[in-house]
Amino acid sequence: MTTNNVKSQLPMHDILKTCAIRVKRHIPEIILGIIFIIAAFIRIWAAEISSGPDVVQFWAFAKVFQTYGLDFYRYADAQLAIFPDKGWGFVYPPIWLLILRVCLFFAPSSQVTYVAGNAIANPTWRLAMKIPIIVADLALGLLLYWGVPGSKRRKVFFASLWLLLPTAWFESGVFGQFDAIAAAFLLVCVILLIKGKDRLAFLAAGLAVMTKQDTLFAVAMIALVCARYMNVRRLITDCAIAAGIVAVISIPFCVTGNFVDYARSIIFPGSALGYQNPLCFSFNGISALLTYLHNIFGWDTVALISLTIPLLICALVFTAILCVKRQITPLQGALAGFLVFVGLYYRINYQYLIGYIPLAILLASQTKYRSERAFALALAIMPSLWLWLADTPWWFHDTKPGYSWVTPFFRHLGLLARYLPDWVYVTFAGVLTCLSLAYVVLVFTKWGSRPIYPE
Numbered sequence: 001m002t003t004n005n006v007k008s009q010l011p012m013h014d015i016l017k018t019c020a021i022r023v024k025r026h027i028p029e030i031i032l033g034i035i036f037i038i039a040a041f042i043r044i045w046a047a048e049i050s051s052g053p054d055v056v057q058f059w060a061f062a063k064v065f066q067t068y069g070l071d072f073y074r075y076a077d078a079q080l081a082i083f084p085d086k087g088w089g090f091v092y093p094p095i096w097l098l099i100l101r102v103c104l105f106f107a108p109s110s111q112v113t114y115v116a117g118n119a120i121a122n123p124t125w126r127l128a129m130k131i132p133i134i135v136a137d138l139a140l141g142l143l144l145y146w147g148v149p150g151s152k153r154r155k156v157f158f159a160s161l162w163l164l165l166p167t168a169w170f171e172s173g174v175f176g177q178f179d180a181i182a183a184a185f186l187l188v189c190v191i192l193l194i195k196g197k198d199r200l201a202f203l204a205a206g207l208a209v210m211t212k213q214d215t216l217f218a219v220a221m222i223a224l225v226c227a228r229y230m231n232v233r234r235l236i237t238d239c240a241i242a243a244g245i246v247a248v249i250s251i252p253f254c255v256t257g258n259f260v261d262y263a264r265s266i267i268f269p270g271s272a273l274g275y276q277n278p279l280c281f282s283f284n285g286i287s288a289l290l291t292y293l294h295n296i297f298g299w300d301t302v303a304l305i306s307l308t309i310p311l312l313i314c315a316l317v318f319t320a321i322l323c324v325k326r327q328i329t330p331l332q333g334a335l336a337g338f339l340v341f342v343g344l345y346y347r348i349n350y351q352y353l354i355g356y357i358p359l360a361i362l363l364a365s366q367t368k369y370r371s372e373r374a375f376a377l378a379l380a381i382m383p384s385l386w387l388w389l390a391d392t393p394w395w396f397h398d399t400k401p402g403y404s405w406v407t408p409f410f411r412h413l414g415l416l417a418r419y420l421p422d423w424v425y426v427t428f429a430g431v432l433t434c435l436s437l438a439y440v441v442l443v444f445t446k447w448g449s450r451p452i453y454p455e
Contacts, residue, residue: 028152032145032159039163040138043173047130048123049403050174050395056084056112056119058129058176062100070253072097073261084112084119091270093210094249096178103128120398129176136181137172138163140358143184147191148365158365162358166384167350174395177351182212186334187358189222193330198226202238206245213266214341214355217316221337222330224323271347273306279422280390283348284308285433292426305346312344319440328448331366335359336440339379343436348429353383372447375439382432389424393417 060083065072076090090097103125104110110125121129145159162168171177185208192201205222208215219242227235253262275291276282282291286308290301319340323333338356342348357380364376392415393407407417 028156032156035156035160035163036138036141039141039169040134042169043130043134043137044127046169046173046396047134047176048127049399049406050176051121051126051398052175052395053085053088053119055126055129055176056121057088058100059104059110059112059121059125060084061090061097062104062129065097065101066104070256071258073253073258073265076261076265089265089270091265091268092212093266094253095207095211096181099132099178099181100129103132115398123400126176130172133172133176133178133180136178136184137168139184140168140180140187143187143191144358144361144365147187147194147362150365154365158361161361161380165357165380166387167353167357170387170392171351171354174392175351177354179212179351179354182208182215183355183358185211186215186218186355187362189219190331190334190359190362193222193226198230198234198238199241202242203245206242209242210246210249212355214338214352217337217341218334218355218359219337220316221319221323221333224320225328225330225333228324228327269347273309273346274302275305276347279425279429280419281349282425283350283353283429283432284342284344284346285426285430286344287346288426288429292422295422308344308346312340315340315344315440322444326444326448328443331359331363332443332447335363335376336443339436339440343433343440350383350386353432357383367447369447372442375435375442379432379435379439382435386428388414389420389428391417391419 057078060078060080061072061076063082064075064080068075072090078085078087078089107124107128110122110128112119112121112125114120141159141163144162145155148155148158168180172180185204189201189204189208192198192204202223205215205219209219223235223239226238230238250262275294276284276287277291277295279288279291279295282288287305290305293299294301316337319336323336328336335356338359342352342356360376360380364373364380367373367376393410394417396403396406396410399406410416
């Protein structure tokens with residue numbers, strides 16, 4: 001008698017019981033699948049009907065790259081007539097530029113129109129440009145599921161924490177900033193190191209740095225932590241792999257004589273040092289406070305803001321020394337390096353926070369210290385609170401007539417069309433800075449633990 005005949009003779013309740021057991025066994029995956037679909041839907045839904053000045057400027061960068069090719073960085077200072085915001089330059093490595101060119105391939109007829117003096121990108125470009133960011137954003141959730149240790153339920157919880165995080169939704173689906181792509185490469189680097197695949201990890205590290213420079217702070221601390229446990233030859237090989245990625249991507253943009261322009265774009269700050277107005281978009285507590293004091297009392301505090309640069313350099317050097325001296329993990333080192341940058345760099349924009357949030361979530365899933373888990377989760381969740389303090393509906397200001405329900409819907413969620421007094425944002429930035437720097441101090445004094453590496 002064949003197996004199929006035996007199954008056909010089983011009582012119906014036995015078949016249902018077998019199916020129920022199988023379904024129960026895969027409940028965590030089913031839950032994650034449902035959450036993943038919800039996360040993808042809310043991001044793609046927002047992508048087409050929301051826009052901001054960055055989305056429009058990215059369109060102009062893509063058009064200039066299409067026209068001038070590898071000479072792009074000669075014009076990266078955004079002085080050409082095509083740029084809606086003159087002087088708002090492209091200050092990033094080439095990976096995002098290459099992605100923008102691919103996006104333009106799928107939206108060749110996209111245009112920018114001017115309504116009441118505001119540049120508006122059409123929905124085709126918005127969707128085409130945001131799709132790669134959304135893909136990286138959703139991939140971060142799957143990467144966390146892969147990297148989180150323990151049971152499937154535990155994996156689903158921490159992966160869902162990212163997928164349903166309001167900050168993640170806003171950055172990819174609304175704001176259209178590409179930091180999730182760099183964060184995905186950085187998270188791959190850390191997870192691969194944990195799994196003992198260090199060469200692939202440093203390849204991912206090189207890709208992260210060539211997507212967004214701020215990941216370099218985390219990558220540098222990872223390399224220094226590895227220096228404590230790896231043999232010298234293997235570490236040099238790993239670093240050479242990362243450097244090779246940087247060279248392979250950079251050289252084509254320099255061979256046409258663009259070396260100075262290229263270096264200026266990716267090394268120097270994108271904005272001049274000064275007061276951080278408007279304060280609702282300033283997320284460094286020190287510079288936000290000094291700007292607020294200037295606005296309220298008229299004090300000249302620019303000199304004090306400028307001191308954050310040498311302070312940042314000293315803090316990074318000190319952190320680097322401790323990464324070698326103390327027994328911490330690469331994940332802790334990466335998070336500490338990124339948080340030093342967030343805590344002390346004079347101009348922290350909202351999108352910069354995306355870089356450390358997946359690291360914080362992964363750390364919360366791994367640490368044996370409850371206090372460190374609490375710190376990591378607070379750092380991961382806190383940026384989302386800003387969406388309830390700012391004018392989130394503004395990003396949907398030119399929605400189609402069929403989406404007139406968007407703003408009232410946000411109102412029911414508490415996302416109101418208004419900004420609060422500046423002191424609210426200064427306080428928010430101050431708390432975020434204090435949490436960031438407190439973690440850096442505590443990770444070297446309280447939470448260090450010896451990692452294990454394969455030789």
